[in-house]
Amino acid sequence: MIFNQTMELETAASILKLLGDKTRLAMVKILSENECCVCEFVDLFEMSQPAVSQHLRKLRDSGLVKERRKGQWIYYSLNSSYPYHPYVLQVIQGVPSQRYRIEELETQGKRISCD
Amino acid sequence: MIFNQTMELETAASILKLLGDKTRLAMVKILSENECCVCEFVDLFEMSQPAVSQHLRKLRDSGLVKERRKGQWIYYSLNSSYPYHPYVLQVIQGVPSQRYRIEELETQGKRISCD
DNA sequence: TGCACACATAAGAATATACTTATACAATGA
DNA sequence: TCATTGTATAAGTATATTCTTATGTGTGCA
Numbered sequence: 426m427i428f429n430q431t432m433e434l435e436t437a438a439s440i441l442k443l444l445g446d447k448t449r450l451a452m453v454k455i456l457s458e459n460e461c462c463v464c465e466f467v468d469l470f471e472m473s474q475p476a477v478s479q480h481l482r483k484l485r486d487s488g489l490v491k492e493r494r495k496g497q498w499i500y501y502s503l504n505s506s507y508p509y510h511p512y513v514l515q516v517i518q519g520v521p522s523q524r525y526r527i528e529e530l531e532t533q534g535k536r537i538s539c540d
Numbered sequence: 541m542i543f544n545q546t547m548e549l550e551t552a553a554s555i556l557k558l559l560g561d562k563t564r565l566a567m568v569k570i571l572s573e574n575e576c577c578v579c580e581f582v583d584l585f586e587m588s589q590p591a592v593s594q595h596l597r598k599l600r601d602s603g604l605v606k607e608r609r610k611g612q613w614i615y616y617s618l619n620s621s622y623p624y625h626p627y628v629l630q631v632i633q634g635v636p637s638q639r640y641r642i643e644e645l646e647t648q649g650k651r652i653s654c655d
Numbered sequence: 656t657g658c659a660c661a662c663a664t665a666a667g668a669a670t671a672t673a674c675t676t677a678t679a680c681a682a683t684g685a
Numbered sequence: 686t687c688a689t690t691g692t693a694t695a696a697g698t699a700t701a702t703t704c705t706t707a708t709g710t711g712t713g714c715a
Contacts, residue, residue: 434569437635438562445557446703447550454549463662476704478663497661497712512634519627520552561673578692591674593693612682612691 432509440509443487444516448472449480453503453513455523456490462498468535469526489513498537547624555624558602559631563587564595568618568628570638571605577613583650584641604628613652 444450448470455461455469466477481501484490491504504510530536559565563585570576570584581592596616599605606619619625645651 432634432636434566434636434638435562438560438565440560441556441565441631442560445553445555445560447553448703450553450556451549464660473705474662475664475706479703482663494712497659499662515634516556516631519547519630521547521549523549563673579690588675589692590676590694594673597693609682614692 432512436509437512439487440489440512441516443483443489444513446480449484450517450520451523451526452480452484452501453489454517454520455527456501456503457514457517458522458524459527460493460500460502461527462500462537464498465527465530465535465537468530547627551624552627554602555604555627556631558598558604559628561595564599565632565635566638566641567595567599567616568604569632569635570642571616571618572629572632573637573639574642575608575615575617576642577615577652579613580642580645580650580652583645 444453451470452461452466455466463474463477463481466472466481467474470477481490485492485501488504488507489510490501493500493502503513507513527536559568566585567576567581570581578589578592578596581587581596582589585592596605600607600616603619603622604625605616608615608617618628622628642651
């Protein structure tokens with residue numbers, strides 16, 4: 426594995442702490458497979474919009490994810506220029522794919538696609 | 541990566557939560573490189589014995605580490621028969637080696653070696 | 656201009672976490 | 686048998702975390 430910079434143990438711990446919540450871990454896994462907006466997460470996790478927003482803020486504040494505004498929607502995705510992005514990928518590689526969740530959304534016609 | 545069994549997302553999250561504390565992450569990294577007893581961790585982390593013991597209990601209760609009693613000492617090591625042991629190894633692979641800490645202990649003559 | 660929608664933020668509450676101090680338990684050795 | 690040493694556990698406390706409800710902000714559209 427090649428890092429853009431060496432990683433301190435405390436940095437690794439803080440990344441693992443962020444990922445050590447099942448909601449955020451699912452978010453990051455999903456974002457590694459799809460770009461996603463907030464309202465989709467609200468549907469996916471059956472969780473209130475502020476709760477989703479607060480999880481995303483933690484991920485954004487630490488640099489793991491980035492946002493892209495598209496009209497009223499804000500699309501989140503993994504931030505590939507995050508210095509520890511390769512480490513994040515390595516950690517979530519062993520996590521089961523969450524694609525089926527997005528596919529469920531699409532089946533229900535709840536998937537936002539404004540490209 | 542080959543798992544002994546498939547891993548649920550929630551399982552991964554709970555493992556990452558355990559590792560998402562700098563003390564426990566250092567412990568697990570150290571234990572991947574050396575067997576270690578409680579009093580050595582107390583020296584290493586400059587932390588009270590009960591605090592160390594409680595961190596080790598969390599790791600033991602979840603199966604990540606195992607213990608081996610040798611006289612008055614209890615030696616901890618990674619539990620390689622833990623079903624998600626390969627995942628733990630993958631996660632800590634990117635964490636910087638903590639060997640220097642053990643070497644410091646040896647330099648100070650504080651390393652217990654009762655083999 | 657004003658309303659509706661998507662999202663963010665603030666404040667508060669319930670719970671979880673990580674320490675502390677005190678004490679119990681297990682093994683050794685005099 | 687008793688004291689000492691290494692470790693575990695219990696109980697309490699301070700802080701962190703993750704929700705909830707209420708409200709603010711930005712964008713699109715009639």
